[in-house]
Amino acid sequence: MKKIRSYWVILLVCALALTVSVPAWAKDTIKIGVIGPMQFVQGKGHWNGAVMAMEEINAAGGVNVGGKKMKIELVQADSNEFLNVTDATNAMELLMTRHKVDFVVGGFRTEAVMAMQDIAMEYKKIFFGAGAAHPELCLRVAQDYDTYKYFFRAAPFNSNYLVRSSFLHLQFVAGILKSQLNIPNMKVAIVAEKAMWADPMVTAAEGVIPKFGMEVAGVWRPSPVATDVTAELSAIQRSGAQVIFTIFSSSVGIPFARQAGELKIPAVQVGINVEAQKDSFWEATQGQGNYIFTMNTYSREVEQNELTAPFVNAYVERFGETPTYTADTYAAIKHSLVTAIEKAGTLNADKLVEVIRDQVVKTPTGVVQYMKDDQGRYLHELTWGPGYLLGLGVQWQDGKMAGVWPNKFKASAEAPEISYTGMVDYIIPPWVAEAYKK
Amino acid sequence: MNLLRYYLRKVFAVLKNEVLVLPSRIVVLLFFLSMLLMPLVVDDPYFIRILVLASIFAIFAASWDLLSGFTGQINFGHALFFGVGAYSSAILNMQAGLPHWVTIPLGALVAVAAGLVVGIPCLRLRGTYLALTTLAFPIILLGIVFAFPGLTGGELGISGLTRLSTSRTVTYYIIVCIMLVSCTIMWKVTDSKIGIIFHAIREDELAVKAAGINTILYKLMAFCLSGFFAGIAGGLYAHFMRIAGPSTLEVHMSFQVVIFSVFGGIATIWGPVGAVFILVPLLEFFRLWPEFRTLLFAFVVILILLYMPGGLLPWIRNKVEEECPRCKIRNFAARRVCRVCAAEMR
Structure with missing residues (x-):
């Protein structure tokens, strides 16, 4: 009897150790941080777009990660970046270390996004920028690919x-x-x-x-x-x-x-x-x-492709207004990120980068394909022009x-x-x- | 061995007779110890980040107090020194390739020069006029930053600065040690003869002049000292954030430091430092209610200023400590007789 009890104890300890040491085993959600100036219309756009993406993906059963269905969970972080750049970096650090998100979308003010970009890159987390238009954000990717390869522009196309x-x-x-x-x-x-x-x-x-x-x-x-x-x-x-x-x-x-x-x-x-x-x-x-x-970026009356009207109509119905470009967190999550995860069958950031940088996906605003620069280096910059985003x-x-x-x-x-x-x-x-x- | 024993005995005597006799001094001792031991106890990068930023802003706030609190030279554009320190460090680091242990002191020296540039035209100004004039300087510099984007990076700022260290713990210790040393130096300055003259200038400049003291020299000294420490804070900030951008010169940055100082208690040095270590984590705590974050922060600040106009920390200090009516030495409030002259406390 004593022997059986000790077997049970060993089994329980092993299970506990496995749960703690291999959290991915127990993980059944993909955590996405949504960072932006949440008290302003730009941040609300970030959040609303991400919420719509989450709801649609979860309603469809979740994301297929190597045969396992995982639901999306969003974490909101108010960057307050219009008023305080330091606040924005703290919010990003909070997402990385406390909430332990798998991916991040958002950002608006270029100076703040650059500082937030550094933090996300330090933690090797994929960060879709959905607000700042300055080319420098993607030039960093080309110039120091090993460090900045986890950054992708989601919206708008560069200035x-x-x-x-x-x-x-x-x-x-x-x-x-x-x-x-x-x-x-x-x-x-x-x-x-x-x-x-x-x-x-x-x-x-x-x-x-x-x-x-x-x-x-x-x-x-x-x-x-x-x-x-x-x-x-x-x-x-x-x-x-x-x-x-x-x-x-x-x-x-x-x-x-x-x-x-x-x-x-x-x-x-x-x-x-x-x-x-x-x-x-x-x-x-x-x-x-x-x-x-x-x-x-959007108009209630216009359809860039077959994905536009369902998105815009659902957005208007849900939030009572036409989406602005910061709501392209929707496309970043639903079309760019989830497509890549399902293709790669993993949440490993390095493997996903290799998929995202080369994939061509249709989004409600057009076709997203990431560019290379004149020297053939990956830029992770949105392609602009007929057939892509216009x-x-x-x-x-x-x-x-x-x-x-x-x-x-x-x-x-x-x-x-x-x-x-x-x-x-x-x-x-x-x-x-x-x-x-x- | 005997020397070591002597010093140990001396430290013990100072602790027993000077530090452990007053709650405020015990708090300062605990603050020093907790700051130095924190990474050994806490392994949360977010928490460490908040402490690092609080340390940087503590230097910044104390430097404002040194100038405006002690000398009465109300500066509403203190971000100028912070921004000059940040930008100078960034330019020297990125353009000249100098390491951070060179760029930060050099940046602080450039901030000293900025202190002179601001101080000299402001010598004849007082009160509201001085405050408004100083407010203009960071705005002017912001214009210069945007006018020379090749050097300053324009709206993007200068990014990619070298880190203070690749290890977070080492970064923490560098910044915290600089903060503790800087604030101690500022406190010692204000506790010296120079500090008394600063006080006197604030209270009655004419009387100080009549006493044969060159007030211009002391006012410029206050601007330069304050600029130096604010420049150190700016340089540390730039290297920690790895970016020196226009936000370092924004009006928000200047007003933030005033709020810290007034909240903690001006003309104390330790007041603004304590306020930063209360308000910065508090603002982070208010992230739990993101919609009301700014409102809650404003409410706390207004509440404190309404009921404790001299600042939170002096108010608490006055509750737990009392001045001896005879020798004016501070005593723990529960004491019946003065610890020095044995006079009745009540």
């Missing part, structure tokens, strides 16, 4: 491509104005908020616009938080500009659009206006933001965010036309058409 997209949008709108209003010498007013991130864009725009056969009418730099821009708008009107190229990420995007609408400034707006990407823009401008054009150009049309670009867009003379489902024609504001009608 160089954001600039190229916005110039394409400018050419698109200018082309319509030229053809419909017969304006021979197009003048463009560059209006960028007074922020450092906009400086290189202003310089690039000043250099590129003349090459497009247009004239730069002037550069205006209102405060990012300006509430009155009538002085700038009056000056733009006096400059004779027909197009206003906007570069706004802050709240100034609202008064600028509203007052331009109220004053019926005879110039169309095109470029980046982050406020105009939000559903609340129409109400915020009291309808005066009609006909504003901005770069965007982004959207949307215009507010009577309270709706309508997709207007790419609409029969040709990257080159021989390239096939690209149009997404649900695209509509760009509308020239009536007062602009009236002003230049001959």
